[in-house]
Amino acid sequence: MxxxxxxxxxxxxxxxxxxxxxxxxxxxxxxxxxxxxxxxxxxxxxxxxxxxxxxxxxxxxxxxxxxxxxxxxxxxxxxxxxxxxxxxxxxxxxxxxxxxxxxxxxxxxxxxxxxxxxxxxxxxxxxxxxxxxxxxxxxxxxxxxxxxxxxxxxxxxxxxxxxxxxxxxxxxxxxxxxxxxxxxxxxxxAPARRREALTRFMGYGLPIVAANLVYQLMPFANRWAVAAVAGFAEAGYFSLSADIGGRIFGTIGAALDLLLFQIAVLAAETRGHQAGEEQVARNVAVVLALILPSAAGVWAVAPALEAIAVPDAYRGHFVHYTGLLLPGLLALALMNFALNPIFQIRRRTLPLVAAGLVGAVVNLVGAVALAGPFGPSGIAAAQSLGFVAAMLVLAGRALAGRDRLSLPWRDLAGVALATAAMTAAILPVRGLDPWLALPACLALGGGVYGALVWCFDIAELRSTVLARFGRAVPAE
Known part of the structure; x- marks a missing residue:
């Protein structure tokens, strides 16, 4: 709590x-x-x-x-x-x-x-x-x-x-x-023990750092590119959408990661490597169950949020850049909080570097190709393309081959279908007056998605809540 x-x-x-x-x-x-x-x-x-x-x-x-x-x-x-x-x-x-x-x-x-x-x-x-x-x-x-x-x-x-x-x-x-x-x-x-620990830290952490550094440098370079193409004011418009979206997904993901990855580490430490892998697979479903509907919700409420809370100087730009950046922000969150832990629990973190380099190349090529005809909007789209490409490469490494992770596909499909149903439910109210649209989207979307998750126990979230706060009652 x-x-x-x-x-x-x-x-x-x-x-x-x-x-x-x-x-x-x-x-x-x-x-x-x-x-x-x-x-x-x-x-x-x-x-x-x-x-x-x-x-x-x-x-x-x-x-x-x-x-x-x-x-x-x-x-x-x-x-x-x-x-x-x-x-x-x-x-x-x-x-x-x-x-x-x-x-x-x-x-x-x-x-x-x-x-x-x-x-x-x-x-x-x-x-x-x-x-x-x-x-x-x-x-x-x-x-x-x-x-x-x-x-x-x-x-x-x-x-x-x-x-x-x-x-x-x-x-x-x-x-x-x-x-x-x-x-x-x-x-x-003994000091020698500290040296052993340092070697272990570097072998484990530096590949993750290299990948994360690429993911940090991509937005950094893109903001400079936007500033060079259209000035610092345009970079400010771009940055506000990126920062708010990044804060939302980063905060949700970090809150999940605070618990989920440590539970997987504890399982591996006390019950063996296989138990750790099984827990990581369950964690993937939980992360998707909260990140994917959040992305749909951000898209749905962006116009109302712009009208109510975004400063006047940024209006007209916030929704535009949010729509372009959102797929990439979603992909980055799924990499950081769902896919990366698969390799972290295995202590095999080099694939993260390969995925990051692919994402950087796609971002660079996309920015060069799209900045001319579309200006700063093309750079924003290129950033999303880079993050999505990196996510696909990392997912391919985790879910294919001899050591592929066995995921709870029923839960993942349930998350996708519940999110689609939530999105369909809030589309009619998205265009209302902003002061009505914002609470209506939150209440209706949250109600539809929460009801589906509860009824079908998607990602075992109902079971988890009942185990924590009350006695589970078997379904008839």
Whole structure:
């Protein structure tokens, strides 16, 4: 329940934060902020992600007591990376007299990456130990700091770099304020054990990092391409749709991943590799059952959301870019939270790199081919094509061949059919007045989809709810 509460809080705050910053900064500065933030996320992925992934895969309550060198190596690697990023930020600031604003954005991106990396590390430790209350406290502290610091800085300075610094500071402070709760008992161990752990971390995490870095650089390059073709204001229009959609899917997926992947790791650790694979297969159905209807819902309510909540300067662009980017955002979420765990549980992560490279090539070719006739819209479509191509390659590797994963195809088909029924039900109300369309789409779509999931126990969601909150009654 604590993880679910944290997910709800995070989703609401992230959506409000994106809209408020877009309103205060305006399209051009929001475009600069989005570019800088994409750089910070790319830095975090490149430098910290392999350590965060190693924490979720190799750290646990048992490991905390029995293999303390795992945590020791994680802490040392994080500290060394932070020192390096501080140096990079100072070098960027030193170059400001020569290159101006880009140096400030670069320095702010490095500083923001430090805060983001530390917060993600703390969240990963809580996740690996199944300490939901601690994770909730961390998220609440972060959001209590993020909203006033970032919006207040935007209001006072109208400066994208300053807002990025405020965001990084809020996450750094959140991790700092709860640091004692994450402390491990001091247990003596040989330094050689830490070196062994580092080798294990790198072999497991670096291929995932390489793939994720490609997925971060694709939107980053596309935003720069849009800015080059049509200016920073157009990049702001593009970025708002991408950021809101990405936050929605990222928050939902991360909330699921917080529980599902750790359950699979625990199953593999306690009952063997086959049990871990079976749990990952069940997880795929659960992820699809929540991500796919969410994508249909975002498409359905986009016009109403634009009319009600999107700042005036972005109207007319938000729905357009959302429609173009949505297939790619859906594909990326399914890769990150449904397909990647298949290879993570097997500790065979190289196929993720191959899929990422295919996606990057498709994105590049598509952007070159479509930017001329369609302008920024062609670049948005190319991004979706790249993510969909990567997803198909990864799915082919996971679901074909000698080691293919056996999926619950009945559940997957049920999700697709229930989503189609939900979409058909909300189409007649999508064009109503926005203040009527938004609640009508949410209530009608949620009711239809929820009823079908409950009646047919799609992805065993009904069974899970009854097992958690009440006694299951056998169906007659």
């Amino acid at each position: 604590a993880v679910i509460a944290a997910f709800v809080v995070n989703a609401v705050i992230n959506l409000a934060l994106g809209l408020l910053l877009a309103q205060v900064l305006g399209p051009a500065d929001f475009g600069r902020f989005a570019l800088g933030t994409a750089g910070a996320v790319a830095l975090n992925t490149l430098l910290f992600e392999w350590l965060r992934l190693s924490a979720t895969r190799f750290y646990s309550e048992r490991v905390r007591q029995a293999e303390p060198w795992i945590r020791g190596m994680l802490d040392r690697a994080y500290l060394a990376t932070i020192v390096g990023l501080v140096g990079a930020a100072l070098l960027a600031l030193a170059g400001r007299p020569l290159v101006g604003d880009p140096a400030m954005l670069t320095a702010a991106a490095a500083a923001a990456a430090i805060g983001l990396g530390l917060f993600d590390y703390a969240a990963a430790l809580a996740r690996a130990r199944f300490v939901g209350g601690l994770y909730l406290r961390l998220v609440l502290v972060k959001n209590a700091l993020t909203l006033p610091l970032m919006v207040g800085t935007a209001w006072a300075t109208r400066d994208a770099a300053a807002v990025m610094l405020a965001g990084g500071l809020s996450q750094f402070l959140a991790a700092l304020l709860v640091r004692r709760a994450f402390a491990d008992p001091p247990i003596a161990h």
